[in-house]
Amino acid sequence: MTVPSPGPPSPVPVLALGDILLVTLPGELHDATAEQLQQDITERIARSGATGVVIDISGVDIVDSYLGRVLAEIARTAALLAARTVLAGMRPAVAITLVELGLTLTGLTTALDVDRAMRLLSDPVVERPEAVDRTEGSP
Amino acid sequence: MMEVLPRRPAPIALPIGSDADLARVRQHVRLVATELGFGLVQQTKLVTAASELARNTLVHGGGGQAEITPLEEGHRTGLRLSFVDQGPGIRDVALAMTDGYSTGGGLGLGLSGAERLVHEFAIETGPGRGTTVTAVAWVTGVPAPRSGAGPRRPGAR
Numbered sequence A: 001m002t003v004p005s006p007g008p009p010s011p012v013p014v015l016a017l018g019d020i021l022l023v024t025l026p027g028e029l030h031d032a033t034a035e036q037l038q039q040d041i042t043e044r045i046a047r048s049g050a051t052g053v054v055i056d057i058s059g060v061d062i063v064d065s066y067l068g069r070v071l072a073e074i075a076r077t078a079a080l081l082a083a084r085t086v087l088a089g090m091r092p093a094v095a096i097t098l099v100e101l102g103l104t105l106t107g108l109t110t111a112l113d114v115d116r117a118m119r120l121l122s123d124p125v126v127e128r129p130e131a132v133d134r135t136e137g138s139p
Numbered sequence B: 001m002m003e004v005l006p007r008r009p010a011p012i013a014l015p016i017g018s019d020a021d022l023a024r025v026r027q028h029v030r031l032v033a034t035e036l037g038f039g040l041v042q043q044t045k046l047v048t049a050a051s052e053l054a055r056n057t058l059v060h061g062g063g064g065q066a067e068i069t070p071l072e073e074g075h076r077t078g079l080r081l082s083f084v085d086q087g088p089g090i091r092d093v094a095l096a097m098t099d100g101y102s103t104g105g106g107l108g109l110g111l112s113g114a115e116r117l118v119h120e121f122a123i124e125t126g127p128g129r130g131t132t133v134t135a136v137a138w139v140t141g142v143p144a145p146r147s148g149a150g151p152r153r154p155g156a157r
């Protein structure tokens, strides 16, 4: 049985939607690609004055401590450049695994999907370091 | 009538020498775990543990290999993952297993976290002896309903 070679890592595209940068992570991310992405996002924020970054991880099968650290660093760096980061669409199996692994990702804002992440970022919001309140709309 | 034997994936060893190799190990563990009948959450835990341990082999052990071995014991099916290197070894295993302990500026969650993600976990190491970390997980069925939790509905999906 052979496994197809993952092939050379290609950079992850960063799209601009108004003031928000949207990044969709591929299912399999090499370490070098993740690090490159961190640099790309930071430069894009500085250049464009984007006020928000949405990282869509709905296609990501696993988040290990390396990728988790890169995501947390992206959010911290973006915050220094006055942009808020929202992690969108984490798979339930990934969430369960992250908790057991012990990776808390404190300071990272999350949303169930990209739509909700975009809406969240268009809200004029006071600092809210914890995860997104999912009870909105309830009485 | 022909008896249908379950096809069991063969044991395999994969090199760990670059971050592309880490990706290959993750993909292979996913593939084998799926074939063995692990559920999605267990697959995710196994691949995550494999990613942590393979990265340790690369970063701390200077490279080595991953051995991916399907297990069958009576009625249970499992997967053994061994990560082998000839690097410096770990002087104090208990310390290395502590959440948050890292000699490389990491989060120090790889070893201790990987242990929590599997059923069996062992480290063979010593200064100058290299390091072998072995993790085993067994396919777990749907948990049986607790007594008093109501009658089983055989036709229920």
Ligand SMILES: Nc1ncnc2c1ncn2[C@@H]1O[C@H](COP(=O)(O)OP(=O)(O)OP(=O)(O)O)[C@@H](O)[C@H]1O
Residues within 6 Å of the ligand: A065, A066, B052, B056, B057, B060, B061, B085, B087, B088, B089, B090, B096, B097, B101, B102, B103, B104, B105, B106, B107, B108, B109, B110, B111, B112, B131
């Ligand atoms: N294969 C190995 N060879 C030598 N030392 C190792 C090996 N694996 C782990 N270690 C030691 O154990 C420590 C803890 O490992 P662990 O994976 O928990 O954390 P880390 O790799 O430093 O950070 P991360 O959270 O990014 O994984 C390492 O810092 C290293 O000193």
Ligand SMILES: [Mg+2]
Residues within 6 Å of the ligand: B052, B055, B056, B106, B109, B110, B111
């Ligand atoms: Mg590690």
